[in-house]
Amino acid sequence: MNQLLEWISQPWPWYVAGPIIALVMFSMLFFGKFFGISSNLRTMCSLLGAGKSCDFFAISWREQAWNLVFAGGLVLGGLIAYLYLGHDRAAHISATTITELQAYGIADPGKTVVPTEIFNWESLLTLKGIIFIVVGGFLVGFGTRYAGGCTSGHAISGLSDLQPASLLAVIGFFIGGLTVTYFVLPYLLAL
Amino acid sequence: MKFFRYLFIGAIFGITLAKAEVISWFRIYEMFKFQSFHMYGVIGSAILIGIIVIQLIKRKKIKSIDGEPIMIVPKKFSWARYLIGGTIFGLGWALTGACPGPMFILLGNGVGVILVVIASAMLGTYVYGKLRHKLPH
Numbered sequence: 001m002n003q004l005l006e007w008i009s010q011p012w013p014w015y016v017a018g019p020i021i022a023l024v025m026f027s028m029l030f031f032g033k034f035f036g037i038s039s040n041l042r043t044m045c046s047l048l049g050a051g052k053s054c055d056f057f058a059i060s061w062r063e064q065a066w067n068l069v070f071a072g073g074l075v076l077g078g079l080i081a082y083l084y085l086g087h088d089r090a091a092h093i094s095a096t097t098i099t100e101l102q103a104y105g106i107a108d109p110g111k112t113v114v115p116t117e118i119f120n121w122e123s124l125l126t127l128k129g130i131i132f133i134v135v136g137g138f139l140v141g142f143g144t145r146y147a148g149g150c151t152s153g154h155a156i157s158g159l160s161d162l163q164p165a166s167l168l169a170v171i172g173f174f175i176g177g178l179t180v181t182y183f184v185l186p187y188l189l190a191l
Numbered sequence: 192m193k194f195f196r197y198l199f200i201g202a203i204f205g206i207t208l209a210k211a212e213v214i215s216w217f218r219i220y221e222m223f224k225f226q227s228f229h230m231y232g233v234i235g236s237a238i239l240i241g242i243i244v245i246q247l248i249k250r251k252k253i254k255s256i257d258g259e260p261i262m263i264v265p266k267k268f269s270w271a272r273y274l275i276g277g278t279i280f281g282l283g284w285a286l287t288g289a290c291p292g293p294m295f296i297l298l299g300n301g302v303g304v305i306l307v308v309i310a311s312a313m314l315g316t317y318v319y320g321k322l323r324h325k326l327p328h
Contacts (some may be wrong), residue, residue, distance in 0.1 A: 008210070014229050017211030018236025024204045025237075026244050031196060032255040034263070038291040041309075041316040048313075056320030069194045071295045073201015078299025080202060081209035089300065091215035094226045101220070113297065114216040114288060119304050132286050137294075137308035139283025141315025144291060146326065147276030148266060151290040154277070155234060158266065160241025165266040165273050172277020173284060174223075180285035181223035188286075 009086035025156055033066060036153030038144040040064075040071045089113040104189035128191040147172065205296045214296045216288025223285055271327035283315075 028035040042057065043064040050057035061068075082089065093110040101109035106117060123129025144150040147169045149158060155173070158166025211233055212218050222230035247253065248261050255261050284290055287308050289297060294312065297305040319326075 011212060012207065012210040014211065014232030015236060017207050017213065017233045019240055020203065020207045021233070021237035022240035022244060024200055024207075025241055027196075027200050029248065029261050029263070030253075030255055032257055032259060032261075033197075037295075038316075040295075041291060041313050042320070045313055045317050045320070050317055050320070054317070054320045056323060057317070066194060066197045069197040070201040070204075073198040073203075074205040074292060074295035075299035076198065077202040077205015077207075078209050078214070078296035078301075080299075081206045081296075082300045085206065085210060089209075091212040091217040093215075093217045093221045097217065097221045097224065097226045100224070100226075101217070110215075110217045113214060113300060114302055114305075119216070119302060121304050124304070124307065133304060133307050134311045136283045136286030137311025138315040138318075139279055140287055140290065140294075140308075141283075141312030141317075142319045143276050143278070143280030143283055143315070144312075145276075145316045145319040146323075147273055147280055150280065150292070151234075151284075152292055156237055156241060157263075159238045160245050161263050161265070162242065163266055165268045168268075168270070168273040169277035169280075172274045172279075173281040175274075176278040176281020176283070177219075177223045177285040178281075179278075180282050181220060185220070185285070 005084070009084075011086075011092055021156060022160070025152075025160065028070075034153070035157045036149055037067075037071065037074075038141075038150035038153060040067050041141055042145060043068060101189075104186070106189070126191075128188065131188060143176070204292070205299060208293060208296050209300055214289065214293040214300065219285065219288040269328055275327070283312075 025035040043061050046057040046059050046061045051059065089112060091110045091113065098109045106115050118129060118132050124133060147154065149169065154166040154169040159170065208214050213230070213233055218230055221227045245263065253261055289305070289308065291312065294305055294309050298309070
């Protein structure tokens with residue numbers, strides 16, 4: 001048992017993670033549900049009473065409760081990985097990436113799950129922190145609902161179903177992501 | 192009790208994305224810089240197997256647990272909605288290093304400030320809901 005735990009505590013390669021993700025998508029379809037996580041953001045708005053001021057949120061959150069439970073499972077999974085399956089949470093990124101990010105002033109790229117100099121409570125008082133955390137989150141929430149799905153709904157479920165709309169959405173994900181990474185982050189990280 | 196299955200599948204998904212470092216901001220940066228195959232391997236192999244699975248479902252007419260045919264409702268195609276919405280999402284993805292799934296996983300993984308990212312994402316969703324009639328779809 002300890003050996004097994006030791007073994008799954010190692011970082012998982014892509015060829016383990018990819019098939020499991022496909023299996024998760026299939027399991028949801030088998031249970032009669034569509035694999036897409038961003039709908040939870042809408043449901044959570046609805047739960048907080050957003051339906052009173054905007055009809056887009058006048059939906060029955062109870063019908064979406066299964067997806068909220070799924071999101072609860074995500075939190076639980078993150079917690080289990082953190083507590084029992086290896087404590088370091090490092091990302092084994094390439095040497096090029098490490099050198100590049102060090103030049104931008106990130107002390108230990110990949111040693112933590114997120115760059116702790118940016119993603120912490122104090123940095124919410126700085127312009128840099130606000131852009132990464134608040135503006136970034138806002139764009140994800142706005143964009144995902146505008147596009148009708150996120151990485152799970154479009155990139156995984158939609159592309160698996162060979163849907164042209166999802167392909168276009170994923171192209172959009174990359175246009176946005178590459179723009180920020182190549183043209184904005186060099187300045188933003190240097191702030 | 193029926194909900195337990197979604198909790199279970201969610202936890203498996205959460206553990207997988209945490210252990211494969213998909214929830215890492217650094218991995219997303221590395222992906223957008225094309226400096227490693229890792230993220231492309233994760234997403235690419237998931238899609239490749241997903242395509243086979245969905246083709247099997249359609250051809251063999253595999254039914255869901257309740258005996259209903261498994262139906263995937265196709266999204267109605269349009270240019271503006273997916274291209275503009277997708278691009279806005281991408282801008283945010285590269286900043287936060289987290290799409291909606293990883294946001295929840297990171298919360299369990301001990302990154303408390305991700306709560307602010309989730310709250311902002313909810314606000315973004317709300318503002319979309321308010322403005323949606325004025326936006327090209």
